[in-house]
Amino acid sequence: MVGRYDALDALFNFQRALEARLESDWLRGGTTGTGAFPTINVFQQGDSLVAILEVPGVSKGDLDIQAKDNSIRISGKKTVGYPENVSVHRRERLSGRFDRTLTVPMQINADGIKAEYRDGVLALFIPRADSDKPRSISIN
């Protein structure tokens, strides 16, 4: 089971990398309200950005994603219900509306954004605009 040890090691290193980035000023206040729901992690993958948000308990139909220029707005609502005639012992899950805008410090191809929702995790694949990619300049 060598593969399992590698995976554990990889997860540990990744957790440390995430921790190290918590204080990053990469977005320079580009999200409205740090600490707002839902929390966002942004990754770089090749030329694209991947924004990952945890929204467990929100159904796909209650998620609304809009993109304009280099801003992406994610809004929706989360509902938590209890059946009737039960006694509630523990109530930790929160419900309510959310609305959050992520502004990335680069030109993006807003039409090319793809969203994937699975197991309560929303992933937004944000391609960098062609005009923003570095060009190599040949010397005459």
Place this chain on the structure above:
Amino acid sequence: MSSQELQVQEKREVEKKQESTVPTRAFLPATDIFESADALTIVMEMAGVDKKNLDVNVEDGILTVEGRLDFSKYEGMQPVYTEYNIGHYRRSFSLSSKIDQDRISAQMQDGVLTLLLPKAEEAKPRRISVV
């Protein structure tokens, strides 16, 4: 209820009774528990956990739920801005009622696990008539 603004719930880390042999972090899933006359329902938020990576175990009246994250999806990704950490989820509860273990059912949707733990026959409330 749903009109209020949703607040971020800080992820709570599992408090270890024993030190684990691996240094990775695990988190406590936010949990709702409610009880009806014939079953206990436990609802846990475990974002990113697939149904097949879930372990539910009842032993000596202790329910243990473990959800493992499929971490391979993050391969090749460099974090540039982060607000939360990721990890596996783990939580245990001691059950006050006798549970019919063979009939425990689990359902997973949108990262939320719903466990239905039917009470064993002897643990159900009985109406006692006064003569």
